[in-house]
Amino acid sequence: MTGIAPRLGTLVVLLTGVALVSVSIGAARIPMLEIVPALLGQIEGTSRSILVHLRLPRVVLAIGVGGALALAGTTFQALLRNPLAEPYVLGISGGAAVGAVAVLVAGLGARLPWAVPLGAFVGALLAMFLVLRVARAAGGSRLDSRVLILAGVVVGAFFNAIILLLLSIADVESFRSAIFWMMGNLSGATWGGNLLLALYILPGTILLLALARPFDLLARGEDVAFHLGVRVERTKLLAYLVASLLVAAAVAFAGVIGFVGLIVPHALRLLWGPGHRLLLPASFLAGAAFLLMADTVARVVIAPAELPTGVITALAGVPLFVFLLVRRGV
Amino acid sequence: MWFSFRVRRTSPRIGRASPSATPFAGPGFALPPALLLLVLLVGCGEGALDSDVASDEARFVVEDDRGLEVRLQEPAGRVVSIIPSMTEMVMTLGAGDALVARTRYDRDPSLAHLPSLGGTVRPNLEAITDLRPDLVIAWSDEDHSPLSRRLRAMGIPVYHASVQRIDDIRSHALRLGRLLDRDDAAAHFLETLEARLAALREDPHPGTPPSVLYIVWHDPPQTAGPGTFLDEIIEVAGGSNIFRDARSSWPQISMEEILRRNPDVVVTATRHDGEVDQGRWLRAPGWQELPAVRSGQTLAVNADLFNRPGPGVAKAAEILHAFLREVAGMSTTHAGGHAEDRSAAGTFH
Structure with a gap:
């Protein structure tokens, strides 16, 4: 397990670099040397407004959401021992989308700015508990990972049907907002929202990072882990709940952003091996850097308009991942 | 649609x-x-x-x-x-x-x-x-x-x-x-x-035409670009469409770009006639940073009238013209001694 610190250091440097570039470019260019003076209030005007009220909160949101999704993806892959596991495997994306779309179709989105994140969060929690209930009911007292995946798939399908139902009765404006929300975007970033998100992400991340050793043992099989002293069922349930809460909070503020939580953990595993003491913190940092890069591209590529961030994560992430896969094998 | x-x-x-x-x-x-x-x-x-x-x-x-x-x-x-x-x-x-x-x-x-x-x-x-x-x-x-x-x-x-x-x-x-x-x-x-x-065209406002940001729908922000009836309505009403140079007719625009362009006036279409809606979503990130929003130079209009290229266009243009006249009047007052001079008025930053 040597080399953890230098590798994490590399990722921190990468993330800082990406953040600087991201803060600097956009509809209005803000030279890197002017960032600090602008923050201190030495430069007034539009640039400062854009920096303080739009761009910085967005950069912070991208870091939080990207990190949370990649960390949750790593967690689910470790627990389910299934390479297809990703943050939305417990139906969270479907549940969140039902909540958000319902709010938008009801016309509440414009009246109450916090209604959409709240609806998404409640929907995500509902989906998570539903999936755990179904898995418990079908698999007995143990959380069987295959049953859990299956429960996630069917609950997700059910929620998808509800989304289609809602969209088919929506009017044009709500329809447009709902589709945009479902593609995932970070343009709604605010300092208040970020603070709320941090209340979930900071403790959740610390908890998951502390589970690195049990995850390593679980990777060798649940029986092995049990005999080596891991309280398997408790660890699994705790990890599911914490990771799902992270994802629910991320989805509430950024919509459904795909591929970050699937690709980043796999890419890191291909590069640096499966040890979770490195993998867990590295996936947070790399996920943050990846989403921040994707969001920066989404902001500038068709300026003055913007692309949904989720489009870029898939467009850029999938070829990158295929390249790694072909070069290194699984 | x-x-x-x-x-x-x-x-x-x-x-x-x-x-x-x-x-x-x-x-x-x-x-x-x-x-x-x-x-x-x-x-x-x-x-x-x-x-x-x-x-x-x-x-x-x-x-x-x-x-x-x-x-x-x-x-x-x-x-x-x-x-x-x-x-x-x-x-x-x-x-x-x-x-x-x-x-x-x-x-x-x-x-x-x-x-x-x-x-x-x-x-x-x-x-x-x-x-x-x-x-x-x-x-x-x-x-x-x-x-x-x-x-x-x-x-x-x-x-x-x-x-x-x-x-x-x-x-x-x-x-x-x-x-x-x-x-x-x-x-x-x-x-x-x-x-x-023609009556509106022949009745221009004092000063330079105020730049108008027209929000067709706010989430995500979408405006009316060149070659649209709304672009024409803004012009007939004596304003200038701040996204006239857009590359498409109904471009989706970013909040950063809106702040950078800094329109004099923000006109927003609200569904049905829900005047309530505008006040709420203008509190969303960024909008409050716009001088036009902070100084209340915003107009909520009925989307059923304004977003529809039908017989209502003249009425829409008249409503916008009256509002821009009000705004121009305010700026003329601010300009104080220059109120008589038509070309000196019309800036309100």
Whole structure:
């Protein structure tokens, strides 16, 4: 397990670099040397407004959401021992989308700015508990990972049907907002929202990072882990709940952003091996850097308009991942 | 959809409609429906001929925006329109009694008794057929081809319309006037429209025209670009569209770009007439940083009136003109001693 610190250091440097570039470019260019003076209030005007009220909160949101999704993806892959596991495997994306779309179709989105994140969060929690209930009911007292995946798939399908139902009765404006929300975007970033998100992400991340050793043992099989002293069922349930809460909070503020939580953990595993003491913190940092890069591209590529961030994560992430896969094998 | 995405490159030639004249459909190109498909659809309006129709039995003949001939033996008496702006046009021409259905967007009380076909995107073919219409007014873009193709196959005449500019509204007034045998009403509508728009044009505000940001829909922010009737309305009302240089007709724009351009005035379309909505979402990130929002130079307008390229354009332009006059008046007061000097006023930053 040597080399953890230098590798994490590399990722921190990468993330800082990406953040600087991201803060600097956009509809209005803000030279890197002017960032600090602008923050201190030495430069007034539009640039400062854009920096303080739009761009910085967005950069912070991208870091939080990207990190949370990649960390949750790593967690689910470790627990389910299934390479297809990703943050939305417990139906969270479907549940969140039902909540958000319902709010938008009801016309509440414009009246109450916090209604959409709240609806998404409640929907995500509902989906998570539903999936755990179904898995418990079908698999007995143990959380069987295959049953859990299956429960996630069917609950997700059910929620998808509800989304289609809602969209088919929506009017044009709500329809447009709902589709945009479902593609995932970070343009709604605010300092208040970020603070709320941090209340979930900071403790959740610390908890998951502390589970690195049990995850390593679980990777060798649940029986092995049990005999080596891991309280398997408790660890699994705790990890599911914490990771799902992270994802629910991320989805509430950024919509459904795909591929970050699937690709980043796999890419890191291909590069640096499966040890979770490195993998867990590295996936947070790399996920943050990846989403921040994707969001920066989404902001500038068709300026003055913007692309949904989720489009870029898939467009850029999938070829990158295929390249790694072909070069290194699984 | 509350507006269509097709744009005319040339304005249609409009003359006095004589019973035998076929109004012109110019070469057009289709714009991407901004909300769903990013596929560029290439329109196919062919250059049309002003051919005289000799036959007396079919006096009600026009060419629609797809370059197809619509030929009626009798003036249309049972009309289904799935385009809200054209529904309004039919009513303005005095043929509201001929309408046999409405969509959920046709909120005029006088239509409330009609059966609703639901939304305008995928109207129910069976429901339309069941109403035995003798004219269906449908969108001209390719998305709606299956519907109109099947209607035509059943022998139901379809008038394909695309409305993007005020000229299109004029042209549709004339052509629908022909199909409904309301040529006089159409001519009267055009005269009134010209007079009202001219009155606004001849009454410019003091100072430089205020720059106007028009928000078609706020989530995600979408504005009206060049070549749209809203761009024309802003200009007629004495303002300048701050996104006139956009690359598409209905561009989605970022909050950063809005702040950077710093419009003098923000006009937002709100659904139905919910004045409440605007106050709330203007608190969303970024909006509060706009000087125009902070100083209250915002106007909430009824989306049903403003976002619809129909007979209501003159009224929309008048409302906007009155608001811009108010704003110009405020700035003149701020300019103090220069109030007399028309060119010195008009800045309010």
